[in-house]
Amino acid sequence: MPVPSAFPPPQYTLKPDPEPVMTALVSIRGVSKRYTRGKQTVEVLAKLDLDIASGDFLALMGPSGSGKTTLLNLIGGLDQPSDGEIRVNDKRIDQLSSNALAKWRARHVGFIFQFYNLLPVLTAEANVELPLLLTDLSKAQRKKAVAAALAVVGLSERATHKPNELSGGQQQRVAIARALVADPTLLVCDEPTGDLDRKTADEVLTLLQDLNRNYGKTIIMVTHDAKAAEYATHQLHMDKGALVVSGAAA
Amino acid sequence: MRFLPLVWASLFHKKTRLVLTLLSLTAAFMLFGLLQAVSVLFSSGADFVGANRLITQARVSFTQPLPLALLPRIEAIPGVARVAYSQFFGGIYIDERNFFPQFTVEPERLLDCYPEWKLPADQREAFIRTKTGAIVGRKLVEKYGFKIGDKIPLKSFIFTKKDGTRAWEWEVVGIFDGQDEDWAGRSNLMYLNYGHFDEARQFGQGSAGVYIIRVADPNESERIANDIDRQFENSPDETKTQTEKDWNLSFARQIGDIGLIVTAILGAVFFTILLVTGNTMSQAVRERIPEFAVLKTLGFSDGKVTALVLAEAFALCLIGGLIGMVLAVGAAKVVSGLLNGSPVVVQPVVWLQALATMVALAFAVGIFPALRARRLQIVDALAGR
Structure with missing residues (x-):
């Protein structure tokens, strides 16, 4: 289902992409992040190196305080590193x-x-x-793109409902449609199923998996849930601000 | 324009609070519109356009009487159609709470000058003939139940009788009404026969408070007013002649500096509104910090978030302000009636002042919450810090 592009070029489509190209989309080199709380300086990430391939579905796991959300925020451009370099699509975003x-x-x-x-x-x-x-899209183009995004997450019928009229799973689907609608380079998910029951969580994770497999979306997901991580193509484990284990999911 | 639905929806974040804030703003701007309109009326200069009646009083003060000897000299001025004279009586009917205006007048002259008062011919004759006669307005009749033949005791706080008492008695010989709804609304007064009053009073014989001049051609009003005042220049009885409308307003001006009073009231009102609306905006932004963080996450720049909060403040102030101003237009019509026909109109200049005030108020109440939203750190806000 083609939809108008929010940021042309490239042309945004929600067409299935059966063979995503696996090149490094995110490149992290020597990244540290320190926070100052009162008189204390806490190092959350320590000289971290990481590459994430284009088209990957990566699950970041680890205990609370391990730095996974901080890393996600840095990759998503919500925060800036104290040291190091972050490139996304070959563009340095840390500066x-x-x-x-x-x-x-x-x-x-x-x-x-x-x-x-x-x-x-x-x-x-x-x-x-x-x-x-x-974006510069006209109202009609925006409407078309929104309809397409809601169709992808299966919520076309709920378009005019407000969040309090939707279940948790439906709200998360709306959030996914919002994340998708501008055809972003990567999707960043912070505990996307943390507030959902198992069945609904599985539905949401299946949807993310579908977006990765069939629409070629690169997804980085922070989760505590080992079952959720199984939907990813790769898993990374973090502890005390460093990567400790990595591996491919089943 | 594309952000307008977002701004509009944000206003309804807390509906009850929105309604209460809008009510405060509406009340404030209704007061603003009305008081500014009154202030404009009182601060406007003399306007002789269309005035067919002039009032001449002593130059020093309307409390200083003018001798009746001036009458023929005023009548002799070209363009003067009829001259009446009147003295404020200041009587209290039974109780101080029952005060209503009474004027002693020469009946024929008064009724000739005020064709707007409608009185049956026989009652007009009775008023002219009866020395202690009085005519009462329809509104007083409705309020006190006066009827023809009643003897009405009035205790004047100004005039004593030759016998040293202040108790006067007047016989109702006629009931007058207004020619239309406007004049009927002003008929809460009483006219007393000057003849008996002048004979019986202890002091001030042969004088009156004001002269009422009916002009033949309203276009000549300004010239006639100047001629009258010039006539008595450098005499012991210098005069000041105004249109009836301006003279009525000058009564209200006795209260004090109307402009200053209006400014003081509006200052207090808007200071309160500033606090109320400012608090509303601050609270609205404080409660929605995570939402602003989400907007920033989605790519809304600091500037756009600032503009959104300011736009919300502008929308709030404009909606409340415009409703208030529309109500002020209605209220001004009511007040016009109370001011004996002086037109209290919310003029374009008042609308412009109101719009400028809305913009200034919106900026004042919106800027600090907007800056707060602008400065928020996404990561901290999303983490609830």
């Missing part, structure tokens, strides 16, 4: 200004959160439309 980073996020990253983070006063379609408000 971008706040406004340039905002533009970059709008163009390249789709975010999915544990608690959906939908705007409660907006309908599902208005929530999905939000990223497109930052």
Whole structure:
């Protein structure tokens, strides 16, 4: 189902992509992140190196405080590293200004959160439309793109419903549609099933897997849940700000 | 324009709070529109356009009487159609709470000058003939139940009788009404026969408070007013002649500096509104910090988030303000009636002042929450820090 591009070129399509090209999309070199809390400086990430291939579905696992969400925030351009270099699609994002980073996020990253983070006063379609408000698309084009994104997550019938009229799983699907609608380079998911029951979680994870396998979306997912991680193509484990184990999922 | 639905929806984040804030703003701007309209009316200069009646009083103060000797000299001025004279009586009917205006007048002259008052011919004759006669307005009749033949005791707080008492008695000989709804609304007054009053009073004989001049051609009003005042220049009885409308307004001006009073009231109102609306906006933004963090996450720049919050403040102030101003237009019509026909109109200049105030208020209440939203760190806000 072709939809108009939010950021032409390239042309955004939600066509199946059976053989995604596995080249390094995210490149992290010597990245450290330190926070200062009062008089204490806490090092959350320590000289981390990592490559994430284009078309990968990576699960980042590890105990609380291991630095996985911090790493996700750095890759998604929500935060800046204390040291090191982060490249996404060969563009250094660690040196971008706040406004340039905002533009970059709008163009390249789709975010999915544990608690959906939908705007409660907006309908599902208005929530999905939000990223497109930052584009030059006309109202009609935006409407078409929103309809396509909601169709991909199977919520066309719920377009005019507000978040409080939707179940948790449906809200997360709306959040996924919002993450997808501007055709981002990568999807960043922070505990996307953390607030869902097993059955609904499996549905959401299947949807993410489908987006990865059939639409070629690169997905980086932070999770505590080993079962959720099994949906990824690769798993990385972190502890105390460092990568400890990596491997391919089943 | 594409962000308008987002701004609009955000306003409804808390509906009850929105309604209460809008009500506060509406009330404030209704007061603003009305008081500014009154202030404009009082601060406007003399306007002789279309005035067919002039009032001449002593230049120093309307409390200083003018001698009746001025009458023929005023009548002699070209363009003067009829002249009446009147003295404020200041009587209290039974109780101080029952105060209503009474004027002693020469009946024929008064009724000639005020054709707007409608009185049956026989009652007009009775008023002219009866020395202690009085005519009462329809509104007073409705309020106190006066009827023809009633003897009405009035205790004047200004005039004593020759016998040293202040108790006067007047016989109702006629009931007058207004020619239309407007004049009927002003008929809460009483006219007393000057003849008896002047004979019986202890002091001030042969004088009156004001002269009422009916002009033949309203276009000549300004010239006639100037001629009258010039006539008595450098005499012991210098005069000040105004249109009836301006003279009525000058009464209200006795209260004090209307502009200052209006400014003081509006200052207090808008200071309160600033706090109420400012608090609403701050609370609205504080509660929605995670939402602004999400918007920033999606790529909304710091500037766009600032603009969204400011736009919300502008929408709030404009909606409340415009509703208030529309209500002020209605209220102004009511007040016009109370001010004896002086037109209280919400003029374009008041609308412009109101719009400027809405914009200034919106900026004042929106800027700090907007800056807060602008400065928020996405990671901290999403983590609830």
